[in-house]
Amino acid sequence: MRPLRLCPYHRTLFVTQDERHQVCSRCWTGVPHKAARRLVLPPDVAQYLRDRGQLVDDVPPHLATCPAELGEQPVQITYPGDRAQLRIPRDLDGTVQQVVLQAAHREPGSILFWYLDDRYLGASQDHHVRPASIPEGWHALQVVDGSGRWDQVRFHVAARQ
Numbered sequence: 001m002r003p004l005r006l007c008p009y010h011r012t013l014f015v016t017q018d019e020r021h022q023v024c025s026r027c028w029t030g031v032p033h034k035a036a037r038r039l040v041l042p043p044d045v046a047q048y049l050r051d052r053g054q055l056v057d058d059v060p061p062h063l064a065t066c067p068a069e070l071g072e073q074p075v076q077i078t079y080p081g082d083r084a085q086l087r088i089p090r091d092l093d094g095t096v097q098q099v100v101l102q103a104a105h106r107e108p109g110s111i112l113f114w115y116l117d118d119r120y121l122g123a124s125q126d127h128h129v130r131p132a133s134i135p136e137g138w139h140a141l142q143v144v145d146g147s148g149r150w151d152q153v154r155f156h157v158a159a160r161q
Contacts, residue, residue, distance in 0.1 A: 027066035047104030074106035
C-alpha cells in the first residue's frame with residue numbers, strides 16, 4: 001500500500017510563545033518560540049470562507065522586526081485574472097457598466113489600498129471588493145496592504161458596441 005500524501009495546507013509554523021506572531025530563522029534569536037501546526041489556506045479560499053461565516057484558523061502575522069518576511073504573500077487579486085480580456089457590456093441607456101474588482105487577504109480585518117494604472121482608487125477593509133469605471137485598453141491593477149505586501153495583475157478592457 002502506498003503512503004497517503006500529506007495535506008499541503010497543514011503546515012508547521014514557528015510562533016512566539018503567546019502565538020501572536022510568526023518567527024523564522026532570521027528573527028527568532030532571543031525570542032521565545034515554539035512549533036505549531038496550522039491550517040494555512042490560500043488568501044482567496046480564506047476570504048471566501050470568512051465571507052460565508054465559516055471559522056478560519058487565522059495565521060498570525062510575521063514578527064514586524066524581522067529583516068525579511070518569508071512565506072507566501074497574504075494578498076491576492078481574485079478578479080480580474082492576470083492577462084484577462086474583459087468585455088464590458090453597456091446599459092440600456094448606452095453607458096458602460098463598471099468592473100467589480102476583487103481581492104483577498106489571509107489576515108482578517110486587514111486594509112487593502114487599490115491602485116489602477118498608478119492612480120489611487122480607495123481602500124477596503126474585510127470585504128475587498130471595489131467597483132470601478134475603466135476605459136478601454138490595457139491596465140495594471142495593484143493592491144497593497146498596510147505592511148507593504150502587494151499583488152498586481154494586467155488586464156485588457158473592451159467595451160461592447
